[in-house]
Amino acid sequence: xxxxxxxxxxxxxxxxxxxxxxxxxxxxxxxxxxxxxxxxxxxxxxxxxxxxxxxxxxxxxxxxxxxxxxxxxxxxxxxxxxxxxxxxxxxxxxxxxxxxxxxxxxxxxxxxxxxxxxxxxxxxxxxxxxxxxxxxxxxxxxxxxxxxxxxxxxxxxxxxxxxxxxxxxxx
Numbered sequence: 001x002x003x004x005x006x007x008x009x010x011x012x013x014x015x016x017x018x019x020x021x022x023x024x025x026x027x028x029x030x031x032x033x034x035x036x037x038x039x040x041x042x043x044x045x046x047x048x049x050x051x052x053x054x055x056x057x058x059x060x061x062x063x064x065x066x067x068x069x070x071x072x073x074x075x076x077x078x079x080x081x082x083x084x085x086x087x088x089x090x091x092x093x094x095x096x097x098x099x100x101x102x103x104x105x106x107x108x109x110x111x112x113x114x115x116x117x118x119x120x121x122x123x124x125x126x127x128x129x130x131x132x133x134x135x136x137x138x139x140x141x142x143x144x145x146x147x148x149x150x151x152x153x154x155x156x157x158x159x160x161x162x163x164x165x166x167x168x169x170x171x
Contacts, residue, residue: 012103015103015106015111016101016102016103018146018147018148019101019103019111019113019138019148020098020101022138022147022148023098023101023113023115023134023136024098025041026038026041026150027096027097027098027117029041030094030096030169030170031094031095031096033080033081033091033092033169035077035078035080035081035170036077036081038077038170039070039073039074039077041148041149041150042070042073042149042150042151042153043139043149043150043151044070045069045070045151046069046070046149046150046151046152046153047059047067047068047069047151047152047153048066048067048068048073048153048155048170049064049066049067049068049152049153049154049155050064050065050066050067050154050155050156050157050160050167050171051064051065051154051155051156051160052064052065052160052161053160053161054156054160054161065157065160065164065167066155066167073170076168076170080092080168080169090123090124091123092121092122092123092168092169093121093122093123094119094120094121094122094169095119095120096117096118096119097117097118097119098115098116098117098134099115099116099117100114100115100116101113101114101115102114102115109139109140110137110138110139110151111137111138111139111140111148112135112136112137112138113134113135113136113137113138114133114134114135115133115134115136116131116132116133116134117130117131117132117133117134117155117171118130118131119131119171121169128165130157130158130159130171131157131158132155132156132157132158132160132171133155133156134153134154134155134156135152135153135154135156136150136152136153136154137150137151137152137153138150138151139151155171157171
């Protein structure tokens, strides 16, 4: 016997379910281009990071595809929502599938979650596919019992080192 009781197993299952529901909500908001609602999922100091290289450890000393704080995410979200944004005429449509969710590091108030994703993007009769893994660092949201806020969202693309046409929407 490894000392894990039924109550601990039940709590781990409930936590994983809550985390999955949060990740699915995030994907639905992004799919719906609900940028303002998506922005509210982050903590005030939350970061969104898409590394340019596999295994990249530091966004500040190496080039990243995106490394955005609240201000930069907000600027991009407002640009995406602006009907005068010519680079989004016609607007991008996307759908995301999230799977293989694992809670890798539950700690006091912080949870690290790894998941796999696929995203299909459609814009101006041009389909693009992206895939990779997400690593979310989540904090319990004191304002909404049982929910989370994003402290860090790291997106590791399978083809991070490829040449990408302008990436406009959030992955």
